[in-house]
Amino acid sequence: MAFEIEHYYVRTNGITLHVVQCGPLEGPLVILLHGFPEFWYSWRKQIPALAEAGYRVWVPDQRGYNLSEKPTGVSNYRIDKLGADIIGLLDAAGQAKAVVIGHDWxxxxxxxxxxxxxxxxxxxxxxNVPHPAVLSRALRKAPRQLLKSWYIYFFQLPWLPEKLFRRKEYLFGRASLRGTSRPDTFSSYDLQQYVKAWAQPGALTGMINWYRAAFRKTGRTGKVGRITVPVRLLWGQRDAFLEPVLGCLSLTMCEKGELTYFKDATHWLHQEEPRAVNKLLLEFLQTQGQPYTQRNLR
Structure with a gap:
């Protein structure tokens, strides 16, 4: 059964988020969280598969992105506030629990x-994102990862990253997607949708403030320890931004986890390998997690 994409605005944690919804109302809740520099559209190849499998899918534009609210000030993009936005969505949906699936940020x-x-x-x-403690160690001690993460430090500058991103009809953003993905992953139509999202008033600063807030003093708000809930890690080995070894290091932080590497996929694996990714996600949703293992490379 095919389900239509629905668009809503949901109040949560003191702001309003644009949330795409799909699937049967009575289905278990699955929340899909996009990364930088994307928006809900990045999950376009997963939403129908999850909905048709019986899940109620919520896909927010996270704060600072596309049609969602963009509070001013770097402190409004700390990880505790970003997480509280999603807890507020669970409350708005009337759900005690949800499956959470995230890419990048x-x-x-x-x-x-x-x-x-x-x-x-x-x-x-x-x-394709490591456990926070694993990433923190890699940024301090792994020269290869530090080199790949150069842009994080550039994004700490005021106004200049936004100016660069906006030049020549958002060439930086378009090039970052096409230049780090497999050919034909992002069509011209896809990039037009991204440009529209980036052009929303305040969006570029809101998006980049995620990086700025990560480097500001946050006390223990960003500390994450060992994970007790079931975890499914999927990792494209040709990631231009993150070293593949971070995936298996992250697995050791999970009590119940499984890791699958995609040998020929990049950072954008869910858009390059949607059929395989969807299959693995649906398999995971039908289990409660196993003691951590690493599958053979795909």
Missing amino acids: GAAVAWWLAGRYPARVAQAAIL
Whole structure:
């Protein structure tokens, strides 16, 4: 059965988020969280598969992105506030628990929720982002990862990253997607949708403030320990931004977890390998997690 994409505005944690919804109203809740520089559209190849399998799918534009609210000030983009936005969505949906699936920055939020709100997360699926403690160690001690993360430090500058991103009809953003993905992953139509999202008033600063807030003093708000909820890690080995070894290191932080590497996929694996990704996600949703293992490379 095919389900239509529905658009709503949901009040949560003191702001309003644009949330795409799909699937049967009575279905178990699955929340998909996008990363940088994307928006809900990045999950376009997963939403129908999950909905048709009987899940109620909520896909927010996270704060600062596309049609969602964009509060000013870097402190409004700390990880605890980003996570509280999603807990508010669970409350708005009237659900005690949800499956949370995240990619890139959305995966960082998923890790944080799984670690800090395990009673609210039924299962967590993570695409191409390591456990926060693993990433923190890599940025301090792994020269190869530090080199790949150069842009994080550039994004700490005021106004200049936004100016660069906006030049020549958002060439930086378009090039970052096409230049780090397999050919034909992002069509011209897809990039037009991204440009529209980036052009929303305040969007570029809101998006980049996620990176700025990550480097500001946050006390223990960003600390995530061992994960007790079931975790499914999917990782494209040709990731231009993150070293593949971070995936198996992250697995050791999970009591119940499984990792699958995609040998020929990049950071954007869910858009390059949607059929395989969807199959693995649906298999995971039908289980409660196993003691951690690493599958053979795909």
